Amino acid sequence: MGARAPFSCPRAGRAPQTARGGSISTEPRINDRIRVPEVRLVGPNGEQVGIVPIAKALQLAQDADLDLVEVAPMARPPVAKLMDFGKFKYESAMKERESRRNQAHTIIKEMKLRPKIDPHDYETKKGHVVRFLKAGDKVKITIMFRGREQSRPELGFRLLQRLATDVQELGFVESSPKQDGRNMVMVLGPHKKKAEAMAEAKAARAARDDAGADPGVDAAAPATADAGAEQA
Known part of the structure; x- marks a missing residue:
């Protein structure tokens, strides 16, 4: 490896200075x-x-x-x-670009529940949360209290804990349960990045399309059997 110039500072390494437009x-x-x-x-x-x-x-x-x-x-x-320093700047720029891309693709979905939700509705709501997390989206869970329910915040807390446990294979608690006026809010983040989830969904669709586009010999077999039966 050749020797570097005697510490002639590259353009990227200049000391902090006022740039055009006044930024530092x-x-x-x-x-x-x-x-x-x-x-x-x-x-x-x-x-x-x-x-x-x-x-x-x-x-x-x-x-x-x-x-x-x-x-x-x-x-x-x-x-x-x-x-x-040149390699460091390049790697930092790549990481920042990846971070911006993931942030741009990440969507926050919202799901609202009541603290005394019945089992069927709970399973339905949980199904939506599962689908959102699989798609790589964050989910804001809101427990809505009404009337005397506001004096029982532990009901909402336990419900949020239960939901977080039920979907822990797909997501994690990004923002712990906290009171927000009359409501209680928790945010779940997906384990998968949005880009990964989109790539998997695209691959799954392609696989289904390939499977449905080529019925092959299997579709012709019943016709051959029927023809033989008629001749008999």
């Missing part, structure tokens, strides 16, 4: 942009090197063909880590 860059300082006498150095694999003079930290980075990146500027002394 939030990118960390790297290499010779770190202007402090010493840093608490962290190695490329997360190992603690200790407090070292900035000159030594820069030399270690250059020897390893890595960048020195200030990861905790407010610490005393600041914390800096040896890493490939």
Whole structure:
């Protein structure tokens, strides 16, 4: 691996500055942009090197063909880590893109129940929750209290606990039960990401289409048997 230029700071690693339009860059300082006498150095694999003079930290980075990146500027002394900053920025951008894509696809469904719901209605409502979670959607469960029911919040709490237990293979409690005015609310999150659920649903539809599109020889067999019976 060729040696890096003597800590000529890449464009991505410039010190925080006012950009066009007045916004402030939030990118960390790297290499010779770190202007402090010493840093608490962290190695490329997360190992603690200790407090070292900035000159030594820069030399270690250059020897390893890595960048020195200030990861905790407010610490005393600041914390800096040896890493490939270009690779780090690329991986961070990919993770952020994946996170935005999942957030854009995630839909919050809502299901409303009464604290004294009858067994049949409960199973129906639970079925809807199961379907939503399988599709990769979050579900907001609302228990609606009326009249004297408001003095029995434990009824709603137990019902929410029961529902969370019944669907725990498909989802988890993202927001624990809490009072919201006259109601009690809980949010369930799916174990599957929306993109995964959509891909599985698409594959299942394709499999069903393939199965129904090619009846093959099986459909012709009964006709052959009938023809033989008529000849007899």
